[in-house]
Each structure stands twice: as C-alpha cells, then as structure tokens.
Amino acid sequence: xxxxxxxxxxxxxxxxxxxxxxxxxxxxxxxxxxxxxxxxxxxxxxxxxxxxxxxxxxxxxxxxxxxxxxxxxxxxxxxxxxxxxxxxxxxxxxxxxxxxxxxxxxxxxxxxxxx
Amino acid sequence: xxxxxxxxxxxxxxxxxxxxxxxxxxxxxxxxxxxxxxxxxxxxxxxxxxxxxxxxxxxxxxxxxxxxxxxxxxxxxxxxxxxxxxxxxxxxxxxxxxxxxxxxxxxxxxxx
Numbered sequence: 431x432x433x434x435x436x437x438x439x440x441x442x443x444x445x446x447x448x449x450x451x452x453x454x455x456x457x458x459x460x461x462x463x464x465x466x467x468x469x470x471x472x473x474x475x476x477x478x479x480x481x482x483x484x485x486x487x488x489x490x491x492x493x494x495x496x497x498x499x500x501x502x503x504x505x506x507x508x509x510x511x512x513x514x515x516x517x518x519x520x521x522x523x524x525x526x527x528x529x530x531x532x533x534x535x536x537x538x539x540x541x542x543x544x545x
Numbered sequence: 546x547x548x549x550x551x552x553x554x555x556x557x558x559x560x561x562x563x564x565x566x567x568x569x570x571x572x573x574x575x576x577x578x579x580x581x582x583x584x585x586x587x588x589x590x591x592x593x594x595x596x597x598x599x600x601x602x603x604x605x606x607x608x609x610x611x612x613x614x615x616x617x618x619x620x621x622x623x624x625x626x627x628x629x630x631x632x633x634x635x636x637x638x639x640x641x642x643x644x645x646x647x648x649x650x651x652x653x654x655x656x657x
Contacts, residue, residue, distance in 0.1 A: 463644075471630070471650075472647065472649065473583075475645070475646070480642065485642045486642050486644055520588050520589070522588070522589075527643065529643065531594060532643070533594075534589075534591065536588030536589045536590065537588055538588055539587070539588050
C-alpha cells in the first residue's frame with residue numbers, strides 16, 4: 431500500500447495554462463505539506479495544512495492555491511503557469527503539526543515542466 | 546534561524562562504515578536533529594532523529610556531541626543502495642507548526 435501518493439507523476443504543459451496536482455495519504459495523519467524542489471535540488475516548503483486548515487504559507491505566489499477537501503487529501507492548483515514553476519513538487523504528511531519528533535512521509539513527487 | 550552545515554559530497558566503499566558530519570552551532574535547547582535521505586528520483590525518506598543522547602535504529606546510528614553543536618550520522622555498512630543525498634535538519638517552529646528546513650545535504654557515493 432502506498433502511504434503518500436501523488437498524481438500525475440509527470441506533467442508537461444505550456445506557459446499560461448492552469449494545472450492541478452493531487453495528493454492523498456492513507457496514514458491517518460492530520461498534517462499535510464507541499465514542497466518544491468528546484469533544478470538545484472533545494473527542497474523548500476510551500477504550504478502545510480492541519481485537518482483541512484492552512485497553518486504554514488511560505489512566500490509563494492498567489493497563483494499557487496492549495497485545497498484540502500478532507501484531511502487525507504491536499505491538492506495544489508497552479509494558475510497561469512510560468513517557466514520558473516518547472517520543478518519537482520513533493521507532497522508529505524505527518525501525524526501532528528507541532529510535534530518536534532514527528533516523521534514526515536513524502537510522496538514520490540510530480541515533475542512539472544513548463545514549456 | 547538555526548541552520549545546518551554539511552559537506553557537499555562524500556565517498557565510501559561498499560560494506561565499510563560511513564560517518565556523515567553535520568554542524569548546527571546555533572541549535573536551541575528544544576530543537577531535535579533529524580536526518581532524511583533522498584534516493585535518486587524519489588522523495589525524501591526519514592532516517593533517524595535525536596535530541597541529546599545517541600540513537601540507533603535499523604537504518605543508522607546518530608551520534609550527538611555533548612554540546613549539541615554537531616552530530617554524525619553513521620551507516621555501519623554502506624551498500625550501493627545507500628547512495629543518496631543525506632540531509633541534516635533542525636525541526637523549527639513556525640507559527641503553529643514545526644517545519645523541516647532542508648539544506649543542500651551531502652551527496653553520498655558508494656563505490657563497489
């Protein structure tokens with residue numbers, strides 16, 4: 431059983447389009463995250479949701495809008511895609527948002543290429 | 546911000562121990578030290594974490610200096626499957642949540 435799954439695995443699209451990436455976790459965790467890994471391999475947190483509520487929102491353009499329909503799902507919608515949005519996007523989950531010992535479980539990533 | 550410093554890359558021979566160092570001189574008393582690794586084309590995966598005492602699990606050991614300003618991840622017998630980027634991370638509190646702030650990590654190459 432896949433703990434954290436993402437779809438699609440690859441996404442190739444044109445500049446200006448709108449696209450969504452979906453994430454689901456079957457671990458029963460309360461907290462989910464979106465990270466972006468750029469071409470230089472730096473992994474940066476974008477958002478975090480706890481029980482469908484946004485708790486971390488780093489300086490991400492408004493074109494990025496996370497949506498959490500329930501605590502097992504956290505989707506990422508991106509409007510007006512730009513070349514600089516090309517990256518690998520990772521979803522993750524953890525049991526609680528504030529515990530200093532909690533492990534985060536990562537999905538396999540979605541490689542987004544904007545042409 | 547508490548940050549970590551790691552060597553960019555290290556090499557090891559297969560079946561030999563590997564010691565991956567990390568400096569975190571600005572660590573605060575309640576910050577846990579976490580290690581994650583990222584295998585090629587995969588998401589990061591948890592390796593180990595600790596606060597003050599040395600820790601062991603099935604994947605690795607974590608040795609933490611007495612002053613907590615540095616730590617070392619120890620892989621007891623490196624295999625080719627251990628080739629990955631290893632991240633040493635301090636779990637920092639941001640607003641109402643703790644977050645992992647990844648640095649550039651150490652690229653471990655395991656030679657057959």
